Amino acid sequence: MSQSPARLCAAALLLLPSRTCPGAEGALSPLRKKRRSALRGCLWQNLRGCAGDGLTAAGPGRAVCSMGSSTSRLYSALAKTLGSSGSAVPQQCLEQPCQEQLEPIDPKELLEECQEVLQGRPARFHRDFVTLKNCFSSNRHHPIRVMQWNILAQALGEGKDNFIKCPMEALKWEERKYLILEEILTYQPDVLCLQEVDHYWDTFQPMLSRLGYQCTFLPKPWSPCLEVECNNGPDGCALFFLQDRFQLVSSSKLRLTARTLQTNQVAIAETLQCRETGRLICVVVTHLKARTGWERFRSAQGSDLLRNLQDITEGAKIPLIICGDFNAEPTEDVYKHFASSSLNLNSAYKVLSVDGQSEPPYTTWNIRPSGESCHTLDYIWYSQHALNVNAALDLLTEEQIGPNRLPSFNYPSDHMSLVCDFSFSEDPDRLL
Structure with a gap:
């Protein structure tokens, strides 16, 4: 029995x-x-x-x-x-979930429910996609939509992070989870990369698996969430992809090192085969060490990740998309390492700049007791020899964010989501 x-x-x-x-x-x-x-x-x-x-x-x-x-x-x-x-x-x-066939959920119905629950909150922000003028209209295949987002771990949002201008009521999980799900359902990514996920097993894995996503989670070896009373377990990185668009070829879970030292930061790298085109793509999610003074540590972590990806992609033969909260401005060495890597990477959100060479002015904006923090820390890197950026979701304006910054009743995280549409290049070897 x-x-x-x-x-x-x-x-x-x-x-x-x-x-x-x-x-x-x-x-x-x-x-x-x-x-x-x-x-x-x-x-x-x-x-x-x-x-x-x-x-x-x-x-x-x-x-x-x-x-x-x-x-x-x-x-x-x-x-x-x-x-x-x-x-x-x-x-x-445990690390490995039980993959079980469950009754699917209609994403439209779930989005409607999220909107019903959030009726008492201020209207959410409207963001437009910026379509590139030079995107290849001749490409007859569906674009690959990728979403990168540090969603703010619940234990940290209510506990350690201390967003002094954000009312505690705005951070309650009972409604904040609906804001997060609403954002995901609004943009309907084919691939979703999240950081600071501490409600994976009770929210994201059960819900997104029933929306058709295959789900992978890797917690930090020692999560700061565990130091918060009434936590929901460790936070970590999570990667999701739609199974009707991709088939999993291989999956690697990486604990990043700094020189020879194993660190508390992790990455997931999964090689997927596009069902429509038959082509391979490697998608990566990571979250590097935070805080000022750890620049060299982040640089070493980034170098370790690049070395691993060199092996996983067989020297860039498999195109890459790397999503993450790097906790690093474009002036840091870790950013420069990625920009100059032999993997031939470019940062997707530079397409929003006038010259196509500059990062956005910010991807996170918050106020803590130490002061106001406005930085560009989040990136979507891609193999520019094999992939094209067709469109990118514009960022929130300062007016939309408001004087109390993020998170807020309107927005559930202190980091903004990044969303890009990619297509495979017709000439994948043109820049190798």
Whole structure:
């Protein structure tokens, strides 16, 4: 007889040392205590999601973010997804999800629900696509739409990041998740690259898999989210692609190094075959070390990633798209390494500039206790010998962002999403 997911969740919790077990706490180092606490919180969250029995707290002192009303399509979809797997919901803490065929969700209906839930919020910003005049109209294949976005980890947004001009109410996950989903559903990317994902297992994987995406997640080895009370587990990078457009050829999960030191930053690189053209493309998502003073560290991480990609793409024989929050301005060495790499990369968002050679003035804009921060840190790099940029989504204006900056009631992250349409070049070797 199969057991219910709730029973399995409870069983999984029993695998952890009891808080009242004599000597159990004293035998653990402070670091292991933190990790064990985070794991217990992770399992409690899943117990709440699987049980669906009115529990109001995920264990002692752990509040749970509901997924919406029990009558909503989003809530029902997630409840059915979490309840459909009879095997351990602790999969949230594993690297490999159980790939299971689930009933698809109509993206239009889900977008409508997001908009209904967000009716009480200010109108969202309108952004236009800028189409390049020299894009190849003769290309008869559908463009590949790629979306890059640091969505702001929930634990950091409500905890460590301290956006002093953003009301806490605007950061509550109960509505902020709808803003994130609305942005994704509005632009309907074929490939989606996200950073600071700490609600992968309970939101993004179940929802996007049912929208037709294949999903991959790689958490940071030690996430700062775990230092926040009532966290939802570690944050990391996630890569999604539409299965009706691409077939997975290979997948690599990378822990970046700085010289010989293994670091806390990661990358996912997946080689995909386009079903329409039969051509290969390697898509990468990464998130480099943050903060001023770590420029040389980021440079070393970037060099390590480039070396790995040199091998994965067989020396640029496979075209590349690299999405990420590099935490680096264009003046930093890591940016220059990518711009001058033998992989022949170019930054897609330069197409928005008048001369086609300059990055946008900002991709993130926030206010913390240390002051106002306005920087260009996010990029979509691409193989310019094999791919063309057909269009790019314009960025928010200063007037749209407003004096309190990001995040806000209008926008869920302090980073803006970048969206580009690419096409394969008819002459892929022209610049090699």
